[in-house]
Amino acid sequence: MPKIAIIIITYNHEQDIEHCLQSVSAANYPSADLAVFVRDNASGDHTPELLKQLAPRLPGQIKVTLSQQNTGFAGGNNREYNQAKAWGAEFVFLLNPDAALSPNCLHILVEAMAQYP
Numbered sequence: 001m002p003k004i005a006i007i008i009i010t011y012n013h014e015q016d017i018e019h020c021l022q023s024v025s026a027a028n029y030p031s032a033d034l035a036v037f038v039r040d041n042a043s044g045d046h047t048p049e050l051l052k053q054l055a056p057r058l059p060g061q062i063k064v065t066l067s068q069q070n071t072g073f074a075g076g077n078n079r080e081y082n083q084a085k086a087w088g089a090e091f092v093f094l095l096n097p098d099a100a101l102s103p104n105c106l107h108i109l110v111e112a113m114a115q116y117p
Contacts, residue, residue, distance in 0.1 A: 001030050004106055005092050009038075014047045020096075023101045034061065036063065039065045039067060039079065
């Protein structure tokens with residue numbers, strides 16, 4: 001399977017991020033080929049603390065960066081994209097923290113990319 005990196009940029013999403021990360025962890029995709037890069041953009045709520053608690057408890061490769069400044073959506077994605085490519089990602093999937101994946105979402109996207117390169 002191709003290596004997929006999921007990038008999630010958070011800012012004050014303590015109400016959403018746990019559900020989002022649980023849906024990613026439940027995705028029907030080989031864990032060796034999936035990495036999640038979460039960047040918190042200097043949230044003022046409890047999102048950073050929650051991320052520190054959640055990341056070690058969830059299966060898979062979850063890398064959390066707690067930024068001291070808000071670099072915005074584009075800035076955060078650019079920084080995490082570089083990390084994803086260094087990890088070896090063939091595909092990069094941007095996921096909003098208030099969204100959730102269906103279990104077969106990544107397989108469907110990979111099939112679509114293979115069929116319509």
